[in-house]
Amino acid sequence: MSKKNTPRPLDEFDRAILRIVQKDNRMPQRQIAERVNLSAAAVQRRIAAMENAGIIAGNTAVVNVQAVSMSITAIVEIRLKDERIETVDTAKTLFRSAPEVQQCYYVTGGISFILIVVAPDMSAYEEITRRLFAQNDSVASYRSLIALDRVKAGSTIVIP
Template sequence: MSKTLPSRPLDEFDRSILRIIQKDNKMPQRQIAELVNLSAAAVQRRIASMEKAGIITGNVAIVNVNAVQMNITAMVEVHLKDERIDTVDNAKKLFHSASEVQQCYYVTGGISFILIIVTSDMKAYEEITRRLFAQNDSVGSYRSLIALDRVKSGNEIIIS
């Protein structure tokens, strides 16, 4: 599930386009073209090329979790019982397939995974923790940190 590196280098025009579309991917390409001093056709070709190269991996809508009653956000530290390849790969598959898991990182530092989980309420959160952790023989322990406030969230990557 790891990503391969982009197959082409980024120049300053590509970087400028990426900075713009990360903030608003619905901005008309003619407007992007004006901002980066290229033609709209050139912007369209560059965006298509970055998509084909795997630099742009998708276009998504960022949903306000409060508007859809997803009131609980938890950061979960997961410790696996062992770090054997099959144990780690099975955990990756399980966490990847769980729709409540918004983000999942396989990490170093004494913790196996960090997950960001979003649910409607504590009852739903309890169910997901039972399914993913408590009933999972590969999980040695887990610790939940429940968010009090979303100070900053989103997927924007700083393109320098």
């Protein structure tokens, strides 16, 4: 599906629909329609329009990392050797393509990137750090913070 990413204003119906589908994107559109006081056809059109505009970027399953034996979650600070466009873009491409990198943020404040990385065990995590950071000439330094507990994880955005 092609995303046009054209800005479009959201009205109260769109916002109500977004609040619902963020919590349960498998809810039947007729149930969504009942909750927001629209017809199922109107809900379907609005969801399709928000997908086409790039407001709804995708539909995914949130997987319990413990259930798939990914017991290590690391928050990793990356400092690049320089902040030239080609260095940053190369790093973005590498991190985006690494399946172990669950989230990646290009940030300010002396650190170049913050990553959320998952691995099945410490040996696998060591291999990931070698491949993505230690052997990467663009990385000046990195620091790993190993999560003790996932207190909250998810991607629900507050829709005013």
